[in-house]
Amino acid sequence: MIQFVLLISRQGKVRLTKWYSPYTQKERAKAIREISSSVLSRGAKLCNIVEWKDKRVVYKRYASLYFCMCIDPSDNELATLETIHHFVEILDRYFGNVCELDLIFNFHKAYFILDEVLMAGELQESSKKSVARVIAAQDQLVESAKEQQGSISNIIKQATQG
Template sequence: MIHFVLLISRQGKVRLTKWYSPYPQKERTKVIRELSGLILPRGPKLCNFVEWRGFKVVYRRYASLYFCMCINQDDNELEILEIIHHYVEILDRYFGSVCELDLIFNFHKAYYILDELLIAGELQESSKKTVARHIAAQDSLVETAKEQASSLSNIIAEATK
């Protein structure tokens, strides 16, 4: 089971967090600080698994972002590396070569994509096409809602003249 997902920049700024196990806010801050100090200084030739507090943290660096997932001791690290890569590929497909700024300005989309992949800390959908289809449907619903809100506000503006 995945306990939490963190996306951290090389400077130590948190870009995305998703918690699947209950952690109080104070503990979350402490975890992020601890893991940033543990993972960021590691060299590129070191392995992508770190034992931490009785768990394993699996991470992978893509450009300026570290994608980290905390798992149980007996879970498969290579499977988690694949899940991280799968998530990055879907982000790349959606944003067209995803970068840190895409995640900063469109964090809600990054969360939505993550929610399509993982539910309760377990891989839910392994098909990139299915995830892309769900995201496209979500985007179309948002556009329809914006159009309806715009036309409704035009009707109200006309009626109040």
């Protein structure tokens, strides 16, 4: 089971966190600090698995972001690497070559996509097309809600002016 997911920039800034196990705020801050320092200081030629406490952190660097997932020692590290890659491919498909700025300005979309891929620390959806359909439907709902909001605002404006 995935304990938590971290997306960290090369400068050590946290861009996304999702916790699937109960950690206090203090424990979370300490975990982020320890993991980011150990992952960022590793050489590019070293393996993508780091021991942390009684867990393992599997990470992969894409452009300027490190995608990290903390797993139980009994879990398959290669399957976790595949899960990371699957998540990145879906982000790429949605944003068109995802970058750090996409995650900064559209963090709500990144969380939504992560929630479609993982549920309770387990892979929920392995089909990229299925996730893309759900995201497109969500985008349509948001757009129709914005249009409806605009028309209601116009009606209120006209009623109060007249």
